[in-house]
Amino acid sequence: MSMRLCKPGITLKKATTSFDGMAAYPVRNGVVLTSQRNEDTPEWLKPLKDETSANIAKLHTKSCGAAYLLSVKYKTTKYVVVYTFGTAHHRLDDDIFEPRFGLRIALNSIESSELRNMDVASLDSSTLKRRIQASRSTPVSDFGIDINQDLLTLLSGKSNDGTFARVITGRDSVSFKCPPKPGFFREKAVQAIEIFKKRTYKKNYPWVDYIDTVKDSRLIGDLENDLLAELTQAAKGRAIDASISTPEISDPLVEEAIRYSGAGMKPGKKNTFETADIYDYISEIKTALIFGKISIADIKSQKITLVESGSRKTKSEKIFKCLNMEIKKGGQRYILFSGNWYQIDSKHAKTIEDDFKSFLTPKPIFKPTKAKNERAFISQLNRRTDLLNMDQTKINPVGSTHANIEPCDFLSRKKQLIHLKDAGASSSMSHLWSQGYVSCTLMMTDASFREQFIKETKNREAIYKRSGFSIVLPKSKIIPDPTKFSIVFGVMRTRNKRDNSLDIPFFSKVAMKPSLSAIRLMNFKVFVEIIEKV
Incomplete structure (x- = not known):
């Protein structure tokens, strides 16, 4: 069964309104709600009937659900808990529930050596979700999570205290199994x-609080106003540090189209999209945003619908729960994820910021640019005779035929290998950092890579009628001296309109650290330069 805890101030009456249309049965200090859907013919039945002349029996699907809302007292405070069964959880209003309630219970109940399942979201300009499962109880260190970047969203394992439950799964809700007995629901709620x-x-999971839930309602209101302002600026053509993703891990075997609907959307037939993309969503509400005809309440009521290809099946979720965004406010950093606002621990943020600053170029290599994108900027840099365009050079290391590794985007006579990225919103920078790391590793370990690098550089010298570049590269049979080379990552960004800062998203800095630290450990000089787009 599954249990959720309502936020402070949510009464039993208020919680009950989330379940409109369900039959109500009052109990002492609570209410039981039930629903029963009509019979439906499964979609997979017709193709099976087409395969045989025999008369397949009539088959139907049914679904039902129930919720038990219970008012309980813990110490001197009254709380409302909600148990859900069957399909009742589809009717829940997430806004009234305590976020990460079940996750906190799991963290407090499961030893870090007794884990079985873990869901994490890696936060960058795009959000990557992973489910990690172990065949037996396993320590947290074996799950391979990045405590600086991964947001823990689910935890499952063996409880260290069997009085509540033997096995617990926690996220916003807590799920558990144990034999019911008289007074069971109230007892478990209090526990x-x-x-x-x-x-x-x-003690066991100190890193969990690197990213903690924002509970101050006034601050949440301010952040939501900032979100609306950022969406409005994006509708007018500005970049936005946000993305949109489906809240659950998708079935890879199911092709789904995406539709957006609700208040502020363009009237008429809704467009469908192949993937969830923040700019597609903004295009659907562009007019309402520009003319101020949309509110945060409207955005919270909007839906994203996943339509299964060749099927009537659809899955809907609130768009607000699918928005991912980073906002810097009052010296603090906040993120919106899965419908909740989180604050990044200030000490943790300072550590990441200090690491990032240690990689910044002491003297700018590039001037601010009017180039609208990376391709236009590369064309602009082609005019510089001190640089050689190596963009889209494809090299395959030993044992590979389709790796297509780019050694760099530009090479300088000063032995600078320059990698470029237009880091507009919804564009992950992880590939940029990875490209530089792979290139450096192959330079140090693969003679064939070095040989092809020299060959391709000579080809580009001939194309662009330049010289003096191939000779700065090491001979193919000689391992280079990494201290003679600089690896430069050029990131194109526009200034933040609210605070006029020129920066990259916090979690892009987090994602950067492993690759750039590894390059530095190889003894290459490594730098990051933020190139202003004007």
Whole structure:
């Protein structure tokens, strides 16, 4: 069964309104709600009937659900908990529930050596979601998560205290199995609240609080206003540090189209899209944003619908729950993820910022540019005779025929290998950092790569009628001296209109650190330069 905890101030009456259309059965200090859907013919039945002349029996699907809303007292405070069964969870209003309630219970109940399942979201300009499962109880170190970048969204494992449940799965809700008995629901609710209030998780999982939930309603309101302002600027053509993604891990075997609907959308038939993209969404509400005809309440009511190809099946979710965004405000960094606002721990943020600053170029290599994108900027740089265009040079290391590694985008006579990226919103920079790391690794370890690099450089010298570049590269049979080379990452960005800062997103800095630190450990000089787009 599954249990959720309502936020402070949410009454039993308020919580009940989330379940309109369900039959209500009052109980002491609570209410039981039920629903039963009509019979439906499964979509897979017709193709099976087409395969045989025999009369296949009539088959139907049914679904039902129930919710038990219960008011309980813990110490001196009243709380409302909601148990859901079957399909009832589809009717929940996420806004009334305590975020990460179940996750906190799991963290306080499961030893870090007794984990079985973990869901994480890697936060960058695009959000990557992973589900990691172990065949037996496993320590957290074996799950291979990045504590600086991964947001923990689900935890499952064996409880260290069997009085509540033997096995627990926690996210916003807590799911568990144990034999019911008289007074069971009230007893488990009180136990769950007590475990939720503990802080023992800080010993085994101290990194969890690097990203913590924002609970101040006034601050949340300010952040939501900032979100609306950023969406409005994006509708007018500005870049936005945001993305949109489906909230659940998708079935890779199912092809799905995406539709956006709700208040502020363009009237008429809705467009369909292959993937969830922030700019597609903004295009659907562009007019309403520009003319101020849309509110945060409207955005929270909008839906993203996944339509299964060749099927009537659809899955809908609130768009607000699918928005991912980063906002810097009052010296603090906040992110919107899965419908909740999170604050990044200031000490953790300072560590990341200090690391990033250590990579910044001491003297600019590039001037601000009017180029609208990376391709236009590369064309602009072609005029510089001190640089050689190596863009789209494809080299395959030993044992590979389709790796197509780019050694760099530009090479200088000063032995600078320059990698460029137009880091507009919804564009992940992870590939940029990875490209530089792979190139450096192959330069140090693969003679064939070095030989092809020299060959391609000579070809480009002939194309662009330049000289003096191939001779700065090491001979193919000689391992280069990395201290003689500089690896430069040029990131194109526009200034933030709210604070006039020229920066890259926080989680892009987090994603940068492993690759650039590894390059530095090889003894290459490595730099990052933010190139202003004007």
